[in-house]
Amino acid sequence: MQARHSGDTSSGKRIVISVDAMGGDRGPAAVVDGMAASAKKNPEIGFIVHGPRAELEPLIEKRKLGSRCEIRDAERVVAMGDKPSHVMRQGKGTSMWSAIEAVRGGDAQAVVSCGNTGALMALSMVRLRKLEGVxxxxxxxxxxxxxxxxxxxxxxxxxxxxxxxxxxxxxxxxxxxxxxxxxxxxxxxxxxxxxxxxxxxxxxxxxxxxxxxxxxxxxxxxxxxxxxxxxxxxxxxxxxxxxxxxxxxxxxxxxxxxxxxxxxxxxxxxxxxxxxxxxxxxxxxxxxxxxxxxxxxxVNGGVFLGLNGTVVKSHGSADATGFSAAIKLAYRLAESGFNQRLAARVASAGAHRQDTATETSGESR
Amino acid sequence: MQARHSGDTSSGKRIVISVDAMGGDRGPAAVVDGMAASAKKNPEIGFIVHGPRAELEPLIEKRKLGSRCEIRDAERVVAMGDKPSHVMRQGKGTSMWSAIEAVRGGDAQAVVSCGNTGALMALSMVRLRKLEGVxxxxxxxxxxxxxxxxxxxxxxxxxxxxxxxxxxxxxxxxxxxxxxxxxxxxxxxxxxxxxxxxxxxxxxxxxxxxxxxxxxxxxxxxxxxxxxxxxxxxxxxxxxxxxxxxxxxxxxxxxxxxxxxxxxxxxxxxxxxxxxxxxxxxxxxxxxxxxxxxxxxxVNGGVFLGLNGTVVKSHGSADATGFSAAIKLAYRLAESGFNQRLAARVASAGAHRQDTATETSGESR
The missing domain is CATH 3.40.718.10 (Isopropylmalate Dehydrogenase)
Known part of the structure; x- marks a missing residue:
C-alpha cells in the first residue's frame, strides 16, 4: 500500500541489512525465515547476520541464503530481562552488539533486531552516537x-x-x-x-x-x-x-x-x-x-531516529512475516538515504534556530 | 451486567437525581428521553431537571414525567466552547450551576450533566468543594x-x-x-x-x-x-x-x-x-x-471523585440510551452512600499516614 519512494536512490547497488538473529521470542529460525521471504521478493538485498555460527549456519543453508548472507559469529545473546545499563557495559560479544557494529563500520546500511528494546536503544546510543544537533x-x-x-x-x-x-x-x-x-x-x-x-x-x-x-x-x-x-x-x-x-x-x-x-x-x-x-x-x-x-x-518496526545509523526494532514476538516487514522498512530507509537526509534537516534547523537567536537549550549542539 | 450493590442502602426511599438538561450535542429532548427510560425501569427514582422552563415543560409532559420531576428554571446555558475560568466567575444562572446547587443544598443525591467537562469540573470544585483530605x-x-x-x-x-x-x-x-x-x-x-x-x-x-x-x-x-x-x-x-x-x-x-x-x-x-x-x-x-x-x-459516565457530592459527566454526544446509563450510574452511587464511604476512606487514610509520619504534602489536610 505504500508507494515506492521516488527519490535519488542508489538503485542497482546491493543494500546490506545487518540482522541480529537472536533475542526474539520465536528464536533465530523465524528471523532467518523472514530474511528468506525478503530475499525472494527483493534481488537487491544482502545480509550480515549475527549470532552463534553453529546455530545459524544450518538455518541459512536450509533457506539457501548462503550467497546473499554473511554470518558473523557472536556467542552471547542479550536476554529480554537484561538491564540496558548492564548491556551497555557488558554487551560486547553479543549478537546485538555485533549487529550494530556492522552499521557503525559501514559494512551494512541498517540494522534490524527483535531483541530487548531498552538494550538496543542503549547500545545504539553508545556505539552509533547521536546525530550532531540531536x-x-x-x-x-x-x-x-x-x-x-x-x-x-x-x-x-x-x-x-x-x-x-x-x-x-x-x-x-x-x-x-x-x-x-x-x-x-x-x-x-x-x-x-x-x-x-x-x-x-x-x-x-x-x-x-x-x-x-x-x-x-x-x-x-x-x-x-x-x-x-x-x-x-x-x-x-x-x-x-x-x-x-x-x-x-x-x-x-x-x-x-x-x-x-x-x-x-x-x-x-x-x-x-x-x-x-x-x-x-x-x-x-x-x-x-x-x-x-x-x-x-x-506495521512491524519501530525506527530509532536521531542516531548515526538506521536501527529498526522488530516486535519481540514477530514471526517470519513480521520480521520480513521490518527488513522491508530498513531496506526502504537505507535505499532512500534517509539518515543523511535526516542529519541535514536537523543540522539546518539547528542553524536556523541559532540565526533567529531562539536557542535555549543545546546539550550537544 | 453489574451485580446490584448489596450494602446497607436506603432502599425504599426515593432517590433524587439532579439533571442538567442543557449543553449536550443532541439537546434537552435526548436528555428527557433518557430520564423517561430510567424512570420506567426504576420506580424509586425522582428528578430535578434544570434548564429553560418553556423548553423543558412540553418535553416532560410528553414523556409523562410530571409526577416524578421538578423543573428548576435556568435560562442560561454553558456552551461547549466556554472557558472553565469564565464559567466559574460568570456561571450563575446557568442550568449547570443550578443542577450542582441542588446537590449542594441536599435536595438531590447526585448530579448528571452532558455539558462542557472543564466547566462542570470547575463549577463542581467551587460549589461543592473538595472533600476534607483530598x-x-x-x-x-x-x-x-x-x-x-x-x-x-x-x-x-x-x-x-x-x-x-x-x-x-x-x-x-x-x-x-x-x-x-x-x-x-x-x-x-x-x-x-x-x-x-x-x-x-x-x-x-x-x-x-x-x-x-x-x-x-x-x-x-x-x-x-x-x-x-x-x-x-x-x-x-x-x-x-x-x-x-x-x-x-x-x-x-x-x-x-x-x-x-x-x-x-x-x-x-x-x-x-x-x-x-x-x-x-x-x-x-x-x-x-x-x-x-x-x-x-x-459505559457512559465519568464520575468526579473527591468532592462533597456525586457528579456524573455524561458524554456530550450521548443519546437517550447513553444518558439513561449515566443516570443509572448516578443512582447506583447515590443509593450505596458512595460519597460518605469515600470521605471516610480518605479521612482514615490521611490519619493513618499522619500516624506513620510519612506525610509530605498536604495543601488541604
Whole structure:
C-alpha cells in the first residue's frame, strides 16, 4: 500500500541489512525465515547476520541464503530481562552488539533486531552516537489510520520517558523526514498530542512547543495542524503525531490492547451459537480483509531516529512475516538515504534556530 | 451486567437525581428521553431537571414525567466552547450551576450533566468543594475489559493534567471505593500505569507512588498489583488503573479512537463485495453482540471523585440510551452512600499516614 519512494536512490547497488538473529521470542529460525521471504521478493538485498555460527549456519543453508548472507559469529545473546545499563557495559560479544557494529563500520546500511528494546536503544546510543544537533533520539512507530496510505507515524513511543519543548520540535523534524522517506509523503501534516485542542488546556511546555513548531513549519516543509488528541492518532487529519516517550508508549500499548480485546470479543461473538459459527464461515473473507488491514505484523518496526545509523526494532514476538516487514522498512530507509537526509534537516534547523537567536537549550549542539 | 450493590442502602426511599438538561450535542429532548427510560425501569427514582422552563415543560409532559420531576428554571446555558475560568466567575444562572446547587443544598443525591467537562469540573470544585483530605479530585471512567463484570475503572482521565505521588495514592483509594460501590467488587486489584513493568523503567514519582500504594494496600483493603502497562487497561489482571489526568485522557481517547477505526474498517470489510454483504447479513446478530459488549453508550459516565457530592459527566454526544446509563450510574452511587464511604476512606487514610509520619504534602489536610 505504500508507494515506492521516488527519490535519488542508489538503485542497482546491493543494500546490506545487518540482522541480529537472536533475542526474539520465536528464536533465530523465524528471523532467518523472514530474511528468506525478503530475499525472494527483493534481488537487491544482502545480509550480515549475527549470532552463534553453529546455530545459524544450518538455518541459512536450509533457506539457501548462503550467497546473499554473511554470518558473523557472536556467542552471547542479550536476554529480554537484561538491564540496558548492564548491556551497555557488558554487551560486547553479543549478537546485538555485533549487529550494530556492522552499521557503525559501514559494512551494512541498517540494522534490524527483535531483541530487548531498552538494550538496543542503549547500545545504539553508545556505539552509533547521536546525530550532531540531536539532543534526545526517539522511537517512531507506524499506526494503522484512515489515511490513504493506511498508516500514521507517532514518536516518541519509548526511547525516553521525557521530552522538553526543544526535543518535541526535533521530533517534529525527524518525524517529517521519516514520513517523507518511509511513507513517501511529500509534505507531512504534523500534530502535537495534547489533552484538548483549546488554547487553555494542556501542559506549559506543550504550549511553547506548539509555537516553536508553527514557526518551524515553513522551513521544515511540513504543515503544522496544531494540537491533536488521542482520538486523532488513527485519523486522517494528521500524518505525524509528536509526543513524549511516556505518553507515546502508553498510547501505543493502549491501542494494541484495545485492538486485541476487540479481536477476541469478535471471535467470541462468532462462536456464540451454531448459527453464528456458520455466519463466521461466510464472513471469513471479510474478517481476513479486516485482519490484514490492521495486522500488527504488517506495521512491524519501530525506527530509532536521531542516531548515526538506521536501527529498526522488530516486535519481540514477530514471526517470519513480521520480521520480513521490518527488513522491508530498513531496506526502504537505507535505499532512500534517509539518515543523511535526516542529519541535514536537523543540522539546518539547528542553524536556523541559532540565526533567529531562539536557542535555549543545546546539550550537544 | 453489574451485580446490584448489596450494602446497607436506603432502599425504599426515593432517590433524587439532579439533571442538567442543557449543553449536550443532541439537546434537552435526548436528555428527557433518557430520564423517561430510567424512570420506567426504576420506580424509586425522582428528578430535578434544570434548564429553560418553556423548553423543558412540553418535553416532560410528553414523556409523562410530571409526577416524578421538578423543573428548576435556568435560562442560561454553558456552551461547549466556554472557558472553565469564565464559567466559574460568570456561571450563575446557568442550568449547570443550578443542577450542582441542588446537590449542594441536599435536595438531590447526585448530579448528571452532558455539558462542557472543564466547566462542570470547575463549577463542581467551587460549589461543592473538595472533600476534607483530598488534594486533587479526579475523573474516573469505566473501560470495557476482559474481567467478568465487563469493565475496569481508570482514573484520572482528565480532571487535571498532573498528579504527584500523594495524589496518585489518593486516586488508588478513591478508585478502590468507586470500584467497590459502583461495580460491586469487594477487594479491587489496583495497578499503577507505567511504561514498563521492570524496576528500572518509568518516572521517579511513579516509583515513590508504587511504594506508597504497596504500603497502603492492607489498610485500604485493595490488592496492589504493581505497575501495569497500556495493554493491561482492558485486561483481567487489574480492576482499577491509576494514572495522571494527562496520560489517562490520552489513553482514553486513544482507546476510543482505535475502537472507532476498527468498527469502521469492519463495516468496510463487510461492504467490500456482494458476497461479503450477504455474509454481513448472516453475521448481523454476532456483530450486534460485539457492538453491545463494547457500546460506549453502555459505559457512559465519568464520575468526579473527591468532592462533597456525586457528579456524573455524561458524554456530550450521548443519546437517550447513553444518558439513561449515566443516570443509572448516578443512582447506583447515590443509593450505596458512595460519597460518605469515600470521605471516610480518605479521612482514615490521611490519619493513618499522619500516624506513620510519612506525610509530605498536604495543601488541604
Amino acid at each position: 539532543n534526545r533520539p526517539a522511537i517512531a512507530c507506524l499506526w494503522p489510520s484512515r489515511n490513504p496510505g493506511g498508516f500514521n507515524v507517532m514518536l516518541d513511543v519509548g526511547a525516553d520517558i521525557r521530552a522538553d519543548q526543544d526535543d518535541l520540535l526535533q521530533f517534529a523534524l525527524m518525524g517529517t523526514s521519516y514520513a517523507r522517506n518511509g511513507l513517501g509523503l511529500e509534505r507531512p501534516r504534523v500534530g502535537l498530542l495534547n489533552v484538548g485542542t483549546e488554547e487553555h488546556k494542556g501542559r506549559a511546555e506543550l504550549k511553547v512547543a506548539h509555537d516553536l513548531m508553527a514557526d518551524a513549519a515553513p522551513a521544515g516543509q511540513f504543515d503544522f495542524v496544531g494540537f491533536v488528541e488521542g482520538g486523532d492518532i488513527p485519523s486522517d487529519r494528521v500524518d505525524v503525531i509528536v509526543t513524549d516517550g511516556f505518553t507515546g508508549n502508553v498510547a501505543l500499548k493502549t491501542g494494541e490492547g484495545t485492538a486485541g480485546l476487540i479481536r477476541d470479543l469478535l471471535g467470541e461473538a462468532f462462536r456464540y451459537t451454531p448459527l453464528s459459527r456458520v455466519a463466521a464461515l461466510l464472513a471469513l473473507t471479510s474478517l481476513k480483509r479486516l485482519q490484514k488491514r490492521i495486522d500488527p505484523r504488517r | 488534594n486533587r479530585p479526579a475523573i474516573a471512567c469505566l473501560w470495557p475489559s476482559r474481567n467478568p463484570g465487563g469493565f475496569n475503572v481508570m482514573l484520572d482521565v482528565g480532571a487535571d493534567i498532573r498528579a504527584d505521588q500523594d495524589d496518585l495514592l489518593q486516586f488508588a483509594l478513591m478508585g478502590t471505593s468507586y470500584a467497590r460501590n459502583g461495580l460491586g467488587l469487594e477487594r479491587p486489584r489496583v495497578g499503577l500505569l507505567n511504561v514498563g513493568t521492570e524496576e528500572h523503567k518509568g518516572r521517579a514519582e511513579l516509583k515513590v507512588a508504587h511504594d506508597l500504594m504497596a504500603d497502603a494496600a492492607p489498610a485500604g483493603q485493595f490488592d496492589f498489583v504493581g505497575f501495569v502497562e497500556g495493554g493491561d487497561i482492558p485486561s483481567d489482571r487489574v480492576d482499577v488503573i491509576v494514572t495522571d489526568g494527562f496520560t489517562g485522557n490520552v489513553a482514553l481517547k486513544t482507546g476510543e479512537g482505535t475502537a472507532g477505526l476498527i468498527r469502521d474498517l469492519l463495516g468496510e470489510a463487510f461492504r467490500y463485495t456482494p458476497l461479503s454483504r450477504v455474509a454481513a447479513l448472516l453475521a448481523l446478530t454476532s456483530l450486534k453482540r460485539l457492538q453491545k459488549r463494547i457500546d460506549p453508550r453502555r
